[in-house]
Amino acid sequence: MELRHLELLRELADRGTITAVAAATYRTPSAVSQQLRNAERAFGAALVEPDGRGLRLTAAGRLLAEGATDVATTLARLQRDLDDLQGRPRGTVTLAGLPSALEFLVPGLLPRLGGTGIEVVLTDADVAEAGFAAYAADNDLVIGHSLAEAPEGSDRLVARTVAREPLDVALPASHRLAGRRGIVAADLAGERWIGVPLGFPFDTVRIAIENRSGHALDVVQRIRDNRVVEVLVASGAGCALLPRFTTRTRPGLALVPLTDIRSVRSIVALGRADRLERAAVRVVLAALAEAGAAAASPSATGSADVGVL
Incomplete structure (x- = not known):
């Protein structure tokens, strides 16, 4: 049982495709495929199977990939103990x-x-x-x-x-809700909303707001960068969700806690x-x-x- 074969399966489990493994390990996809075939011969089992246009690990492949993590962890722990001695x-x-x-x-x-x-x-x-x-x-x-x-x-x-950091509702300073000590989901019904791309963590709070209030938010933009979100809110483009401690203090921007939905990252x-x-x-x-x-x-x-x- 060769460590390099185990490491290959682990890389495939983490990266998902032979192309990604090849790019990360500075090899050609054909070289990675050849090593994978060598591993199958060495282990005497099919390690991958077709999955659409790509491949996925078989049960044996997953077993060995998980075992590769255990082996690598044991070796790293041994190296750590040696470092401690030195x-x-x-x-x-x-x-x-x-x-x-x-x-x-x-x-x-x-x-x-x-x-x-x-x-x-x-x-x-x-x-x-x-x-x-x-x-x-x-x-x-x-x-x-x-x-x-x-x-x-x-x-x-x-x-x-x-660490944990609360997420507050960011509002234009002139907004009707900006002076409150706290707001609830129903207060935001129908508001213009500057969100994040679908699938990003903050979007779960937007969904929770809509579910609790029973009204959809009007998502006008989906932005990753909080600094861009800050300036858009300050300019009056809409409301958003921003982290409390790392949001810039800007003219025209107010942060108000959301009190009826858990919003902490x-x-x-x-x-x-x-x-x-x-x-x-x-x-x-x-x-x-x-x-x-x-x-x-x-x-x-x-x-x-x-x-x-």
Whole structure:
């Protein structure tokens, strides 16, 4: 049983296609297909089967892919123990994150790593929940957000919630609701709404507002970037949902809590189990949790409406 064959199946499970595996491992698709055929001969079992125009793992393939994670995690744990014997952890940790989540965490993260010998290489990425596994295949840690307790796409990953941030309704300052201490879903019935693309976490709150009020919102735009959403709301283009602590203070923009629907995002650090066994990655993960706790504390935000894990 060769480790390279197990790793191939794991990559196929995470990335989904032979083409994606080939691109990530700097090989041609034909070379990956040849290695897959070699793996089938070595294991004496069919490991993939047709799935439309592509392939999917068979039950045997899935079994071996999951086993590959266990093997890689054991090896990483052994390396961690060896690093501990030789002194404090060092090295580079790659971290890909949603910009609004990185903005929340990075100012407190980097100072906590000063003098540790650990370098963090950041990549800002528009990480949708369905893309967590793909990003985790190429990075030690992925920082995303979710409105669910178990983020979609995290079933093959280890997830740690490092902070929680309330989501408020963003309104033009001249809006009839802007001066309230809180609003309910029924107050928003029929409002022009600047949403996010379908399938992104914030859209679940838009659906909850419509279900509770019994009226559809008039979705006029679907924008990923919170900064663009801010200026659109401030200009009077519509209402939206924005995170409380990382939304810019802008003329013409007001934030009001939504009181009858749970609207809190969990900022989540995810990674492959073996990556999270690395000593340097564990140090960074602990520092992220500390940074999240500090950023969301009442003394830092002026609010006690946030919980931190």
